[in-house]
Amino acid sequence: MAVKRHIVYILENDFRNFFRYKWWLVGLISMNLADLFIMAIVYNRMLNPEIIQQIKSYFNFFAPGLTVTGLFASAFMIGREVNMEKRREVHQYLLSLPMTRFELAFGRVLSGGLRGMMYMSPLLLTCFAFVGLPTLTQFFIILCVLFFLAMGISGLSIAIAVSTRSIDKFVTARGLVYYLLFFCSSVFYPFSLIEQLGREGKFPLFLVQFARINPLSNASDLIRSFLLGTPSFSPEMIISVLVFSVVFTGLAAFAYIKLIERA
Numbered sequence: 295m296a297v298k299r300h301i302v303y304i305l306e307n308d309f310r311n312f313f314r315y316k317w318w319l320v321g322l323i324s325m326n327l328a329d330l331f332i333m334a335i336v337y338n339r340m341l342n343p344e345i346i347q348q349i350k351s352y353f354n355f356f357a358p359g360l361t362v363t364g365l366f367a368s369a370f371m372i373g374r375e376v377n378m379e380k381r382r383e384v385h386q387y388l389l390s391l392p393m394t395r396f397e398l399a400f401g402r403v404l405s406g407g408l409r410g411m412m413y414m415s416p417l418l419l420t421c422f423a424f425v426g427l428p429t430l431t432q433f434f435i436i437l438c439v440l441f442f443l444a445m446g447i448s449g450l451s452i453a454i455a456v457s458t459r460s461i462d463k464f465v466t467a468r469g470l471v472y473y474l475l476f477f478c479s480s481v482f483y484p485f486s487l488i489e490q491l492g493r494e495g496k497f498p499l500f501l502v503q504f505a506r507i508n509p510l511s512n513a514s515d516l517i518r519s520f521l522l523g524t525p526s527f528s529p530e531m532i533i534s535v536l537v538f539s540v541v542f543t544g545l546a547a548f549a550y551i552k553l554i555e556r557a
Contacts, residue, residue, distance in 0.1 A: 300393035304401030305408065311375060312409045319368075323416055326364050330357060330420065349484055350522075357421040358517035359481035362443070362510050364417045366475070369410025369444045370468065372402060373451025377464045380456060380553060388554055399550040403543050406448025411441055425521045432520040439532055442539040443513045449542035456546075456553040478504050479511040485525065509538040 312319075330353070338352040349355040379388075388398060418440070422428070428436060450471065458464045478501050480488065485505060492502035505511055512531040519527040 300397045301401040301404065303393075304398065305405045308372065308375075308402070308405035309409065312371070312412075319413065322367070323364070323413070326360055326417055327420060330360050334360075345484070345487060348486060349524075354425045354522060355484070355518065356482070357425050358521065359514045361414055361417045361421050361440075361517065362481055362514045363476070365410045365414040365440060365444055365513075366447050366472075366510065368413030369406050369447040370451040372406030372409065372448050373455035373464065373468070374461075376402065376452050376550070377455035377458060377461060381459070381461070395551045395554060396547065398554070399547040402550060403445060403448050403452060403546050406451065407441060407444035410444035410447060414440065414444075421517065421521070428520045435532070436517055436520065439513055439516055439535050443509055443535050446509060446535070446539035446542045449539070449544075449546035452546035453542060453549050456549045474504075475508060475510050479508045479514070480505065481510055481514050485511060485515065507534050509535045 334353040334356040337356075338346070341352060346352070391398070418436075451468075454467045454471070455464055458467055476482070478488075488497060488502055488505050491497035492499050512534040515525050516527070516531040516535075519525055519531070
């Protein structure tokens with residue numbers, strides 16, 4: 295019980311910091327929804343008819359991808375706070391708290407993931423309202439997969455935060471990770487198009503393979519498979535996200551413990 299109580303304290307502190315910028319968060323969510331209702335509708339009239347024939351509607355196609363985009367942005371924010379704590383050397387204070395280092399490290403990763411889930415909720419509800427409703431079983435699978443994805447993103451962010459010494463390097467690393475994960479994924483365009491570009495030699499094959507195992511691709515396509523029926527559901531969609539989550543949650547906890555031990 296003491297372990298749960300300690301982790302709850304960490305969650306309470308991190309959520310308090312999260313809601314300190316509530317109007318900024320409202321602005322970000324509004325901007326995400328504007329992307330969906332303006333950009334997606336405009337793109338729907340601009341895309342090649344062959345692509346529209348594959349996805350039927352870019353609005354419906356992009357709504358699940360936008361949900362994953364919002365989840366990534368909010369879950370990654372925990373890394374910025376950890377990097378700031380590292381630069382200001384507040385770890386002596388953290389070590390003085392009556393909790394184990396594992397509780398502290400796991401609590402930070404968990405809070406990053408849960409904050410991502412909270413931020414993503416309005417986007418997911420919008421997706422359900424305009425694209426379609428899943429069955430109860432599909433709904434719980436979507437929530438579980440998105441939770442594990444959020445944990446993996448939070449872990450990835452913390453791992454980068456503790457291995458960079460300045461905010462500039464952290465922001466640069468975040469940009470590189472963002473472009474790699476998003477533009478080599480099916481968040482913005484269908485994976486069939488990426489495969490076609492790979493076959494035509496217009497896109498490196500190793501990036502095609504990366505897009506296939508990319509957890510952002512698989513989480514987006516999992517929602518599409520339940521709501522739109524395409525692409526077809528595959529267990530690999532869940533396995534990819536689980537592997538990503540386990541690897542980066544473990545890596546972040548290990549790196550965070552090493553960081554505070556050096557303090």
